[in-house]
Amino acid sequence: xxxxxxxxxxxxxxxxxxxxxxxxxxxxxxxxxxxxxxxxxxxxxxxxxxxxxxxxxxxxxxxxxxxxxxxxxxxxxxxxxxxxxxxxxxxxxxxxxxxxxxxxxxxxxxx
Amino acid sequence: xxxxxxxxxxxxxxxxxxxxxxxxxxxxxxxxxxxxxxxxxxxxxxxxxxxxxxxxxxxxxxxxxxxxxxxxxxxxxxxxxxxxxxxxxxxxxxxxxxxxxxxxxxxxxxxxxxxxxxxxxxxxxxxxxxxxxxxxxxxxxxxxxxxxxxxxxxxxxxxxxxxxxxxxxxxxxxxxxxxxxxxxxxxxxxxxxxxxxxxxxxxxxxxxxxxxxxxxxxxxxxxxxxxxxxxxxxxxxxxxxxxxxxxxxxxxxxxxxxxxxxxxxxxxxxxxxxxxxxxxxxxxxxx
Numbered sequence: 001x002x003x004x005x006x007x008x009x010x011x012x013x014x015x016x017x018x019x020x021x022x023x024x025x026x027x028x029x030x031x032x033x034x035x036x037x038x039x040x041x042x043x044x045x046x047x048x049x050x051x052x053x054x055x056x057x058x059x060x061x062x063x064x065x066x067x068x069x070x071x072x073x074x075x076x077x078x079x080x081x082x083x084x085x086x087x088x089x090x091x092x093x094x095x096x097x098x099x100x101x102x103x104x105x106x107x108x109x110x111x
Numbered sequence: 112x113x114x115x116x117x118x119x120x121x122x123x124x125x126x127x128x129x130x131x132x133x134x135x136x137x138x139x140x141x142x143x144x145x146x147x148x149x150x151x152x153x154x155x156x157x158x159x160x161x162x163x164x165x166x167x168x169x170x171x172x173x174x175x176x177x178x179x180x181x182x183x184x185x186x187x188x189x190x191x192x193x194x195x196x197x198x199x200x201x202x203x204x205x206x207x208x209x210x211x212x213x214x215x216x217x218x219x220x221x222x223x224x225x226x227x228x229x230x231x232x233x234x235x236x237x238x239x240x241x242x243x244x245x246x247x248x249x250x251x252x253x254x255x256x257x258x259x260x261x262x263x264x265x266x267x268x269x270x271x272x273x274x275x276x277x278x279x280x281x282x283x284x285x286x287x288x289x290x291x292x293x294x295x296x297x298x299x300x301x302x303x304x305x306x307x308x309x310x311x312x313x314x315x316x317x318x319x320x321x322x323x324x325x326x327x328x329x330x331x332x333x334x335x336x337x338x339x340x341x342x343x344x345x346x347x348x349x350x351x352x353x354x355x356x357x358x359x360x361x362x363x364x365x366x367x368x369x370x371x372x373x374x375x376x377x378x379x380x381x382x383x384x385x386x387x388x389x390x391x392x393x394x395x396x397x398x
Contacts, residue, residue, distance in 0.1 A: 044240035045196060046136050047143050059135030086136070089197050090239050098240040 044098050045086035051111070054083035075107045084109060122223055122231050124190030124201040129164070137195040138165055144243040156247050159305045166191045168200070168243060169303050172251050173313065174289065179281035180254045181324065182317050183289030184310050185214070186302055187224075187250065189243070199229050199237040200246065208288040209298045213341035214281065216262035217253050220341060224250060262340065273339060280336040282324065283347055290314070290321060291355040294363075311363050318360055325353045 035041070042048065046055040053071035074084045080099045082090075087104075095104050119126050133141070141160075145168070148158050155175060161167035168189040174180030189200040203222040207213075210220050217225040217232070226249060227234030228241060253261060258281065259274035260266065268274055292298065294314055302310075314321075332349045 046140055047242075055136040055139040056134065059139070086239075089194070093197055094236065094238075096238075098238040101235070101238070 041081075043081070043083045043086055045082055045090060048083075050081050050083060054085045056085055057083075072109050072111060074109045076102070077105045077107050078102045079107070117231070119221075122201055122203075122229070124167070124188050124203050127190060127201065129166070131193045133166060133191070133193050133195070137191065137193060140196055141165055141168075141191055141243075147242070148244050148247075151244075153244055153248055153251075156244070156251060157306060157309050158243065158247070159303050161303070166193075169306055170247055171306050171310065172247065172254065174254060174285055175251070178254060178256050179258070179278040180214070180285050180289070181282070182321055183285035184293040184313075185254065185289055186293065186300065186306070187247075189246075196239040196241065199241070200243070202226075202229055202246075202250070205300050206289050206293060208284075208292055211343075212284050212288050213338060213343075214284065214289070215253055215258050216265075216340050224253075226250065226253070259339075269339070276337060277339060279328070279331060279347075280338050280345070282328065283331075283336055283345070283349070283352075286321065286324065286352050286356075287348075291352065291359060294359050295355075311366075315360065315363055318356070321356050322353070325349050325356065 041050060043050050043054060048055055048058070050073045052058075057071040072084045073081050074087050075081045076097050078097050078100050080097050082098070090098060091104055096102060097104050120128075142165075145158065145160055148156070155173040157171045157173070159169050161169060168191070170187045170189060172185045172187065174183035174185065176182075184206065186205040188203050188205055191200045192198040202224045204214070204218050204224055205222060207220050207222055210222070213220040219225070223231060225232040228237045228246065228249060230237060255261070257274050257278070259268070259277040293302075294310060296302070328347075329349050331347045334347050336345045336347050337343075338345075
């Protein structure tokens with residue numbers, strides 16, 4: 001069956017379409033680019049992308065069997081984003097945004 | 112503005128007990144900071160990590176052209192806290208001629224660096240968004256064109272000509288202590304081999320400018336230089352500085368020729384020296 005089908009295609013290629021076409025597309029690779037739709041994509045505290053787990057969670061997940069940690073992102077009223085883990089360590093020290101020094105208040109949290 | 116009084120152990124990286132371990136975030140963050148300096152080195156700033164302790168960073172800030180610090184090697188030791196970057200590193204200037212020269216109104220002869228982000232001065236505090244390169248750039252910016260006016264409240268000169276006289280003092284001390292003294296290692300500080308090599312190479316590249324500075328200031332030879340902040344007086348000795356510069360250059364050129372003449376054994380010798388230095392580094396930082 002498969003052989004027959006292949007032969008058919010070959011014959012069609014050779015006999016019917018050949019005169020009209022200049023080239024055949026044999027293979028193509030699609031390349032897509034993407035980026036996060038947020039203003040600050042690197043956590044300024046640990047310098048890892050906010051969408052990845054923070055350094056501490058990464059280090060701990062190595063020891064955990066399940067690996068997955070819910071390392072969430074937190075956005076301030078100033079629109080700057082950080083890992084919740086990193087930010088909770090900093091606000092104990094100084095309740096200001098590390099980037100713009102505004103009083104820190106949480107706008108939203110999530111991934 | 113009041114000078115902050117704090118115990119030495121709160122700012123001195125060489126006077127701190129090495130207690131506890133770096134958190135996972137801290138050790139990765141220090142490595143990231145170092146890598147970003149290696150990948151994109153800020154001009155005039157050279158950094159190496161300590162081979163035996165990740166918390167310790169060695170840095171040389173090269174005096175910027177058109178400042179009285181031009182061509183000088185200012186060696187700093189930094190110690191990152193266990194929770195870095197929540198708290199800033201502790202910083203000490205080691206180029207002080209064993210605690211005898213105050214190179215800046217904000218850098219005391221004991222090595223203390225007064226900078227608000229280090230918590231040693233009033234003003235904008237540390238933020239975890241800072242990193243080693245931004246901290247070193249802030250320190251470099253203190254070594255500026257007219258450091259006299261770095262002193263809080265010194266918007267105008269106390270006595271006309273003060274700023275120029277202070278620059279003359281600093282330019283002389285830079286050549287004496289931060290160039291000759293550092294290359295000769297007169298104070299026997301354990302500077303990591305890599306930084307030492309960078310200093311020696313930079314010295315030879317910059318040699319003609321050193322000589323030019325000396326020649327431009329030769330008329331001051333024998334006069335008295337006064338530091339209005341450290342309250343110290345020194346007799347200007349450009350003539351003898353020229354002799355020292357020549358001697359240092361001859362020694363370094365001789366070393367280089369020795370190395371290039373014997374390529375087969377030079378690397379072994381270097382390695383040997385390196386391992387000895389590393390041993391002594393460890394002694395310095397663990398004691």
